[in-house]
Amino acid sequence: MERSDAGRLTSRQKLVYEAIKKRKEHPSAQTIHTILSDGGHDISMATVYRQLTNLVERGIVQRVDLGNDTRYCPGKTAHAHFHCNRCDNVTNVLTTRDIIHEIISSSHDNEKWRKGDEWCFSVQIVINGICDNCCGTRDISS
Numbered sequence: 001m002e003r004s005d006a007g008r009l010t011s012r013q014k015l016v017y018e019a020i021k022k023r024k025e026h027p028s029a030q031t032i033h034t035i036l037s038d039g040g041h042d043i044s045m046a047t048v049y050r051q052l053t054n055l056v057e058r059g060i061v062q063r064v065d066l067g068n069d070t071r072y073c074p075g076k077t078a079h080a081h082f083h084c085n086r087c088d089n090v091t092n093v094l095t096t097r098d099i100i101h102e103i104i105s106s107s108h109d110n111e112k113w114r115k116g117d118e119w120c121f122s123v124q125i126v127i128n129g130i131c132d133n134c135c136g137t138r139d140i141s142s
């Protein structure tokens with residue numbers, strides 16, 4: 001465990017956090033539950049939800065709202081996400097401060113933001129499309 005804050009997690013929180021962190025595709029609560037059950041852990045869906053809520057409140061995990069689904073991201077820095085409509089994976093999109101600045105400059109006071117170190121907003125950008133792996137493939141059922 002390289003992060004000290006993650007080191008203070010309870011064993012159940014750690015289980016849930018590790019399940020998210022190990023995957024690049026940003027799993028849903030249901031997927032996290034399946035991963036843990038398959039791994040031999042006796043953990044209820046309610047417990048998974050409770051731990052997720054706690055991890056989000058502590059800022060260790062971020063929610064990614066896909067409209068009809070919620071996924072979980074272990075990333076610390078603000079970034080956008082790419083959601084593949086075929087395989088349903090969610091991956092990180094490199095999002096620098098300048099890129100975000102560019103996007104919000106029409107509705108946000110740039111000067112105020114530039115002076116401070118703090119983010120005056122949270123970033124929830126989800127780009128829908130077809131990922132590199134799925135481009136050119138038709139059948140993803142196998």
Ligand SMILES: [Zn+2]
Binds near residue numbers: 081091
């Ligand atoms: Zn992410």
Ligand SMILES: [Zn+2]
Binds near residue numbers: 131
């Ligand atoms: Zn895909």
